[in-house]
Amino acid sequence: MNELRQICRQNDYAFFFDIDGTLATLQATPEAVSIPAPVITHLTLLTQNLSGALAFVSGRPLSQIDELTYPLRGAAAGIHGAEIRTLNGELIATRVDPQQLCEIDQQLSRDIEPMPGVRLEKKSIAFALHYRQAPTAQQALHELANTIVKRYPDFKVQAGKCVWEIKPRACDKGKAISYLMQTSPFIGRIPVFIGDDMTDEAGFQYVNRQQGISIKIGCGESEATHRIDNVTQLYQWLDQLANNNINLDTMRSV
Numbered sequence: 196m197n198e199l200r201q202i203c204r205q206n207d208y209a210f211f212f213d214i215d216g217t218l219a220t221l222q223a224t225p226e227a228v229s230i231p232a233p234v235i236t237h238l239t240l241l242t243q244n245l246s247g248a249l250a251f252v253s254g255r256p257l258s259q260i261d262e263l264t265y266p267l268r269g270a271a272a273g274i275h276g277a278e279i280r281t282l283n284g285e286l287i288a289t290r291v292d293p294q295q296l297c298e299i300d301q302q303l304s305r306d307i308e309p310m311p312g313v314r315l316e317k318k319s320i321a322f323a324l325h326y327r328q329a330p331t332a333q334q335a336l337h338e339l340a341n342t343i344v345k346r347y348p349d350f351k352v353q354a355g356k357c358v359w360e361i362k363p364r365a366c367d368k369g370k371a372i373s374y375l376m377q378t379s380p381f382i383g384r385i386p387v388f389i390g391d392d393m394t395d396e397a398g399f400q401y402v403n404r405q406q407g408i409s410i411k412i413g414c415g416e417s418e419a420t421h422r423i424d425n426v427t428q429l430y431q432w433l434d435q436l437a438n439n440n441i442n443l444d445t446m447r448s449v
């Protein structure tokens with residue numbers, strides 16, 4: 196009976212998970228990342244408990260989100276909200292001028308050539324300038340990204356962990372969560388968003404405005420109302436959550 200009550204409560208909520216630094220430990224390169232199998236099992240169980248009201252909200256494209264979270268393939272938002280997929284499969288993609296994308300691509304490729312260790316990740320309508328392997332390039336890459344968005348104001352710079360991203364200005368994770376919250380089965384539920392990074396702050400702000408639960412992984416300034424120390428602790432929390440051992444109502448009153 197208690198268990199049933201807890202499941203009913205869980206069904207009042209909608210969950211949104213960031214990926215890198217949240218569901219997956221940060222790695223030297225984007226390709227080295229994976230989500231452990233037991234975590235996928237817990238996410239699958241949780242998705243079932245929530246009747247599908249669970250979405251991944253990442254800076255990665257939807258195609259990569261699907262690979263990392265296979266076999267789950269529900270609602271998701273990729274490229275910081277520039278691509279959104281609802282649970283019924285509807286796709287919403289932000290449009291950008293292909294000519295501008297081509298010009299940005301050419302300039303970035305040319306300008307990073309003399310910067311050893313710098314990695315340009317091309318994500319169809321966004322770009323990530325990674326300096327994890329080239330920490331001294333941080334400032335120069337920031338200046339490069341700023342120069343680009345000055346020339347192409349439809350884009351903005353997004354700071355991340357050892358990365359500067361150039362993404363469509365109109366998109367952020369808060370707007371993506373807000374959009375999904377207006378679709379089935381999210382509609383009418385209380386949002387819970389878990390993230391670790393600067394790009395997740397827009398999501399935290401939205402969730403806070405809805406009196407939801409915002410959870411930051413790790414330290415650093417944040418508008419999130421709750422903290423989990425690290426990815427390993429999140430995995431333990433997820434295990435409990437999937438098995439209905441967390442009372443979300445108590446968290447809301449904190």
Ligand SMILES: O=P(O)(O)OC[C@H]1O[C@H](O[C@H]2O[C@H](CO)[C@@H](O)[C@H](O)[C@H]2O)[C@H](O)[C@@H](O)[C@@H]1O
Binds near residue numbers: 222
């Ligand atoms: O919104 P997220 O799911 O957190 O994605 C943010 C970016 O994550 C990836 O880059 C970051 O993770 C890499 C792997 O651990 C790491 O090597 C890199 O330094 C981090 O910045 C991804 O490559 C980006 O496309 C995402 O936007």
